[in-house]
Amino acid sequence: MKKGYNKPNLKSLYYDVEVKKIPSLNGKTIAITGTTTGIGYVAAKTVAERGARTILLNRKSDRSKTSLERLKSELPESNFENIECDLQSFESVRTAARKVTDLCINGLDSLCNNAGIMALKDTATVDGFDVQMQTNHLSHFLLTKELFPVLKIAAELRGDARVVNHSSIARYGDKKLKAEYFEKRGGNLGGDSSNMIVASITRKGRWARYSQTKLANAAFTACLHEKFQQAGLHNLKSLVAHPGVAMSDLQTTTVKDGGMSAWLARQMMKNGQTMEDGALAVIKCMTDEDAQSGTFYGPGKGLMAAKGKVVSFDLEKFYDNRQAKDLLWRKSCEAIEQDFIV
């Protein structure tokens, strides 16, 4: 196995101050995908520390086991529920959703669709979809659909429930969603080129696929926001975050898979921020009492927003438009072979 890369030393600038502003989350239940490492781990620890019962949705692995043990030993008073959920399999997601539903008779306050992979090889999941699109978006779409009833219960009982999606600066890579990325074409979606510049011209390769998934995360947020409003579900919020460039295991996995060089990962990270600072955007989406549905949180807007204090801004027109929203919803329902009625 190839090595990852030597991570530079970075210091958190905002995390310690910002977490002190989080209100008590006692009585709330929050589910987060992908908490074995990185932003998901920080987010799970942070909301649990503020009192939330925290449901961890991870695929089975030693990382999953070890990270749960670490969370329990760091926060022995907190309530963690670990549920197996492999986002590369719709069957696994459906099983996980049933278990979450059983745990949430009093509602689910936040679902944080955090887990993700970046610029991996052109391969298919067991369901036939691109490994990146199914992990990063399609399975989260299915999970949200399956957990919608318990989100509605929390909204009714406590006046607020949220779906939080995790996008990226990579949403700017190709500003137009394309139907083929949502189809059973895994392994036949542009090949394994890892060249970012080539991807930006040809719209092909690992980075083009990643960009489509992160655009999908933002477009899904826009769809849900619109549907919540149209259905009069004003206590339900659809929010999206991006972490800038945050030093997690995301880049390590990409380097190991041949998606970028160790040198490039290190150079990128020198201009990035810690995973704690990177986690603040999703944390704010889950906990900011003033958050308005249809809002984006991140360390700034635009291609250069790699680090900094979290700000909020409106959803952007290149995915919050009729064509993109209709395509996203139609192709995602086709992929999971079910309607998602809001």
Ligand SMILES: NC(=O)c1ccc[n+]([C@@H]2O[C@H](COP(=O)([O-])OP(=O)(O)OC[C@H]3O[C@@H](n4cnc5c(N)ncnc54)[C@H](OP(=O)(O)O)[C@@H]3O)[C@@H](O)[C@H]2O)c1
């Ligand atoms: N870090 C950044 O600079 C950056 C920038 C923009 C956006 N993001 C987004 O932030 C999110 C979190 O990434 P991160 O930076 O924290 O990366 P990370 O440290 O690599 O964490 C990714 C998490 O996703 C999980 N995951 C991957 N495939 C999965 C699957 N099939 N089923 C269930 N869980 C799976 C991983 O679990 P395993 O241990 O099982 O692999 C891990 O817990 C991603 O959506 C990413 O696109 C990150």
